[in-house]
Amino acid sequence: MTATFVGMPVFPTAARAALADTQLRRNLAHATSTIRAKRLSVVSEVEEWEDLRLAGAAIKDQALLDLDQHLLRLEERLTANGAIVHWARDAAEACAIVAQVARDHEVDEVVKVKSMATAEIELNERLAEHGIAAWETDLAELIVQLGDDLPSHILVPAIHRNRAEIREIFLTRMAGAGKAAPADLTDDPPELAAAARQHLREKFLRAKVGISGANFAVADTGTLVVVESEGNGRMCLTLPEVLVSVVGIEKVLPTWTDLEVFLQTLPRSSTGERMNPYTSTWSGVTPGDGPQEVHVVLLDNGRTRALADEVGRQALRCIRCSACLNVCPVYERTGGHAYGSVYPGPIGAILNPLLRGPGSGDQVDSLPYASTLCGACFEACPVRIDIPTVLVDLRAQVVDAHRGGVPSAQSVAMKGAAWTFGSGARLRAATRASGLLGDVVRRFGRRSLPGGRSALGRLPGPGAAWSGARDMPTPPSESFRAWWRRTAGGTSETSGARDPEGGPGTPRPNPGTPTTTGDRSPDQSADPSGRPAAGPLDRGVGGGAL
C-alpha cells in the first residue's frame, strides 16, 4: 500500500477539493444523516444518558490523572496472566516490536483487526518494509486497503465510497491479494459482504499471527476489550497462535466495573445500536483456548504530550466512537481526507495538534480552524469532551507558536483594531472615516445583500481571502454615536444638521466600549466562538466560516 497522509495539504486546500466532489458529498450526506437518526433514536431510550456521560468523563479523568499507577497495575496484571508487555515511545518503536514478533515466528503475513492505534503508527507500511503483508479484515478497512485509498472516518473508514465503487474495487483488486471476487459480482451489499467473507476466510484459517488494538484496557484485572460487529475481530483474536495488541496508554480504565458505563455509551454513540454484535474480552493467556502467546504494546506516540496540556488533555478521554464526526457540519461537507490524518472530524482537529504539538507543521496547525465552533460535537460526545473550548485554546497556541518573524496580515489588522479601540478619540475618527467610506462605496457598490442592503465586492490585497467567503455590508454613513448626538438621543430625529457637539442629551462616553481584541479575557468565555469583538466593519456579518 502506498497511500499515506504524509504531505497532505493544509485543511482549507484539501477541503476545497473535497467540496467540489459532488459524489463524495452525496455519499457523506446520506451516511451521516442515516447514522445520526439511528444514534438519536437509541440514545433517547436511555433516560440516564446524561448521568452516563458524566460518569464516563469522570472515569476517564480518574484514569488519566493517575495514569502512571494504572499503567503499572495493568502491566503487573497482564504479566501475571501470562502476557508479555512492551512499551513504545513512538511509532517507530511500536512497529519494530510488532515486526520482531512476526520475524520470531517466521511469518510473512499477519491478519489485523481494525485498529486506530495501528493506523496511526502506519504499521502496515512498516511491516511491508520487512516483507510482511498485513491483511486488514474489517470490511471497510479491506475496501480502503484494496483500493489503495486512505480511511476517511474513524468507524466507517470507507464511508466516502458507495456500493458501485466498492464493487469495482473488489472486481479489480481482490485477485491480486488472494481469493478473487466472483466474476458476476453485483453491487448488492449482501453480495459484496459475501465476497469479502470468502476472500478473508482463507486468510483467517491459515494465519499464525494476529494484530489488534484495544478499546479498553482494565488495570485492576489486566483485561483487554475489543468491540466490533463483523466477527473479524473474534477471528483475529481467537484463531492465530500469537496475538499482538497495540494499545494507546490512554485506553486504561481503573476497574472492571467501569466497563459498565462504556459498554452502554459506546455502541449507542458509534453505530447507533443498543449493543454491537460482538465484544471480546481477554486477560492474558487462557490455556487451551485462543492464542497461547500474547503480546501487549503500550504506546505513547504523543499521548504524554497531550496529557501535559491542561485544557487539551480531556481529548484523551476519547473512546473513538465517531459521534462527533457524524454531527459535524464541516465533516459532512468535506469528508475525512481533508483532515490529513487517521483521526478526522472534530476530534481529529484537536487530537492531531495535541499529539504532535501546535507549530509542528502548517497542516496540523490548520486543523483547529477546521470548525464552525457550533458545539454539536460536544453535545454528541459520550465522554463530554469540550471540543469547542479545546479548539479555541489550540488556536491561541498556534498563534503563539508563530510569534516572531513577519507578522501576518491578520495580526497587523488586529493590532490596528486594538490601537483604534484603545481610545475614544481614535474610535470616533475611525467611525467617521468608515461613514465616509460607506458613502463612497454605496455610490459605486455593485452588490446587494438579501434585504436590499448594499455590500462590498471582493476586497483587494490582503483582505481578498477574507472577503472571498463572506458577504460584507457597506459601513453605514453615520455611526451610532454621531446619530445619538445629532438627534439628542433619538428625541429629535428630524432636527436639523448634524451637531458635532451634541445637544442637552449628550451622553457621557460609554465605559463599556470594547478595549482590546487580541487578549483572551475571562469574560470572552461567554462567547463560545472566542471571536474578537466586532469592529465597525463587522456589523451584520453573520455565520461562521471554515
Add this chain to the structure above:
Amino acid sequence: MSARDEILGRVRSALTTRPEGEVDVPRAYRDAVAPVSGDAMVDLFVERVEDYRATVRRCTVAELEQAVAEAVGQAQAVVPPGLDWQVPGAVADDGQSAAELDGIDVVVTAAAVGIAVTGTIVLDHRPDQGRRALTLVPDHHVCVVRASQVVATVPEAVAALDPARPLTWISGPSATSDIELSRVEGVHGPRRLEVLLVTDA
C-alpha cells in the same frame, strides 16, 4: 533509559499541573430504575434478541432436547464437552483445527448471562460453552439460555461475570454496516444465531 521508564517519567511530568484532590465518579446512573423485572424482563430479552434478526424459541426443560434437535435438523453439529444434555449425532469438541471446524455446520452451546435491555447473550467459555473458536467458525450457532440467567441491564451483567475468563458478548448474528450504512447480516462470524430460551414452567 528504557522506554518503560521514559514513558512513565513523561506521564509524571505531564501531571505536575494536575488539579488538586481525587476525581469523584458520579454514579447517579445506578439510581435509574431497572426498566423491567420478572416475566416482563424475559419478554424484553426475547423482543430485543429478535430485533437483531436472531431467532428465539421458547421451551421448557422437558422440551429442550426436542427443540435442539429441531434447530440442528439434518446438519452436522459440534458440541462442547460440558453440555448438560444430549445432542443426537453431534461431534464432540476434541480440539479440531479451525479448518476442520470450518467444515461443520452447527454448534450448540449454553450461555453465561443474557441481557434484556440490549438483547445480548454472554459466553464465558466454561465447559458447557467451549473454547472461543467453537462458537465462531461454524455458520449456525444454537445457544441455550435459561430464563434464570437473564438480567435486565449491562451493569448487572458486568457484575455477574468473571473478568479472569475470556468473554464473548453476542448481540445477534455477525453484521456489517460498512456499505452505505445499510446493515448486512452475516460477515465473518456465524450468520445464523438461534436462541433457545428455557423457562421453568
